[in-house]
Amino acid sequence: MSTNETTLLELDNIGISFGGLRAVDQLNLEVKKGQVVGLIGPNGAGKTTVFNIITGVYKPTDGRVLWKGKEINGLPPYRVAERGIMRTFQTIRLFTGMSVLENVLAGKHLLTHQTWWAGLLSIPSQRREEKQLREECMEILKKLKLDDVAHEIATSLPYGIQRRVELARTLAASPELLILDEPAAGLNDNESAELNKTILDIRDSGVTILLVEHDMNVVMNVTDHIVVISFGRKIAEGSPESVRNNPDVIEAYLGKEDDEDEQEAFA
Amino acid sequence: MKQSVKQYLGAVLWIAALLVPVVASNSWISILSVFAIYAVVALSTDVVLGRAGMYDMGHAVYFGVGAYVTAILNVQYGIPILWTMPIAVVVSALVGIIFAAPIVKLRGDYLLVATIGFNEIFRMVLINDVGGVTGGPDGIFNIGAPSVFGYQINSQGGHFLVNWVLLGVVLVLMNNLEKSRLGRVFRYLKEDELAATTLGVNARYYKILAFGLGAGLAGAAGTLFASELSLVGPDSFVFMQSVTLFAIVIVGGQASIPGVLLGTVLMFVVPQVFRDLAEYRYLIFGLAMIVVMVLRPQGIWPRRSRPQ
Numbered sequence: 001m002s003t004n005e006t007t008l009l010e011l012d013n014i015g016i017s018f019g020g021l022r023a024v025d026q027l028n029l030e031v032k033k034g035q036v037v038g039l040i041g042p043n044g045a046g047k048t049t050v051f052n053i054i055t056g057v058y059k060p061t062d063g064r065v066l067w068k069g070k071e072i073n074g075l076p077p078y079r080v081a082e083r084g085i086m087r088t089f090q091t092i093r094l095f096t097g098m099s100v101l102e103n104v105l106a107g108k109h110l111l112t113h114q115t116w117w118a119g120l121l122s123i124p125s126q127r128r129e130e131k132q133l134r135e136e137c138m139e140i141l142k143k144l145k146l147d148d149v150a151h152e153i154a155t156s157l158p159y160g161i162q163r164r165v166e167l168a169r170t171l172a173a174s175p176e177l178l179i180l181d182e183p184a185a186g187l188n189d190n191e192s193a194e195l196n197k198t199i200l201d202i203r204d205s206g207v208t209i210l211l212v213e214h215d216m217n218v219v220m221n222v223t224d225h226i227v228v229i230s231f232g233r234k235i236a237e238g239s240p241e242s243v244r245n246n247p248d249v250i251e252a253y254l255g256k257e258d259d260e261d262e263q264e265a266f267a
Numbered sequence: 268m269k270q271s272v273k274q275y276l277g278a279v280l281w282i283a284a285l286l287v288p289v290v291a292s293n294s295w296i297s298i299l300s301v302f303a304i305y306a307v308v309a310l311s312t313d314v315v316l317g318r319a320g321m322y323d324m325g326h327a328v329y330f331g332v333g334a335y336v337t338a339i340l341n342v343q344y345g346i347p348i349l350w351t352m353p354i355a356v357v358v359s360a361l362v363g364i365i366f367a368a369p370i371v372k373l374r375g376d377y378l379l380v381a382t383i384g385f386n387e388i389f390r391m392v393l394i395n396d397v398g399g400v401t402g403g404p405d406g407i408f409n410i411g412a413p414s415v416f417g418y419q420i421n422s423q424g425g426h427f428l429v430n431w432v433l434l435g436v437v438l439v440l441m442n443n444l445e446k447s448r449l450g451r452v453f454r455y456l457k458e459d460e461l462a463a464t465t466l467g468v469n470a471r472y473y474k475i476l477a478f479g480l481g482a483g484l485a486g487a488a489g490t491l492f493a494s495e496l497s498l499v500g501p502d503s504f505v506f507m508q509s510v511t512l513f514a515i516v517i518v519g520g521q522a523s524i525p526g527v528l529l530g531t532v533l534m535f536v537v538p539q540v541f542r543d544l545a546e547y548r549y550l551i552f553g554l555a556m557i558v559v560m561v562l563r564p565q566g567i568w569p570r571r572s573r574p575q
Contacts, residue, residue: 119447
């Protein structure tokens, strides 16, 4: 493990309310460089809300989000992305009607230098850049075994492949922190085993990862550190082994019968 | 069909069209001359509506701003027509940017209502002769013809060529747009704004840019429109014109260059040819729009997803 002690992301006592509902409350969380951190909890615990707060989609009601020690809460999502924080979505959000390659090119947005008028005039440096972007994206597609479908319409592909396309799109952006919202949801056993390997590969390439996942096979195998939340509050944290045996965690997962509640306070 | 083949075919068609003044009758030259102007306006509407996905139902305003800028500068200050074009482009683009800045955050239908309101304000400004420069309900007369390299163009054929050169330039720009980051960003915003912003797209900037770009191109068309008719009046830039532009893009095919051109033919050329049926014009259009939307909601000639 190449974990050194630099803290990348820190949630300092964050909380958010939607009307009367306290979706996240007094949550502290730390992600160190090189770690794979898992955020788990029963349905409706507020996991996706936490991700939305980190990425600027929601503004926390209280507390601070710190990126390398600097406050980033309240920044719009595109400013958060500029800092190297990229995410996937629980409900896959690919661009409809566009090819896999065009979707992945979106990840290159911040790494592209062409001005808008250079694009309109199609000047040589712009054309060179386009060609290079495509080559770089094809490399990423190859790594994720998506090169065969590069020119297919992304949203017409099977679910498991769409998940990988969304992952490829974030990887194209060369993130420092990758936030994965249920990357294994809807995957079969083979695919989720494959995902474990992919996540570890990404980590080994120097990307820090924060993920929400229900698939314990994934969570227990890839994470270094797990934070468990229930009803918006942290109830446990630690290594995968310690969390697995924590009675509070077991109760949160098994002691309640309200698993039908798919609401993650996600608009 | 491969994209490069399509481009060559388009270029050949465009060159063939340049021969129209040699072979066709005056009425055809005139119809196709005006077609080129409306095609540019329709393509500029498509930048905002079809590509960036914003319901702009006030696009005739920018066309009108360009036409009036040219009319005023030419008639009152004697500035040659083609010299007024860059000014018309800049003024139209600025109007588009200033108008768009506070409203681009509005969601689809709300934005649409705002653009309709803006079009009405524009009409009232023109009719009431605000600033004493618009000529009120009558508009402005005796606008000159363009001169190219000191050579005054008075013939219908001359106007035709100038208009088609502009159309050619705009077609090249639109074609380039498809292959650039800007064109892709517009589509990302149209398809999923949240996903786009989490990848670093500054939605507000690009939406305002779409308005500025669409308005600027419409302004260029406005210059040639003023010169072609030698007069401008408020009637050419009313809400109904914006609705027609909107319909051209939706019926023809959003973000599809051939689709928008085809839509322009249907909405502007066909009525000119079948003058006798002019009374039934909107009846037929209304029915055609309903039929197309029910049977082919993506437009008559939709954009091919054409991954390269």
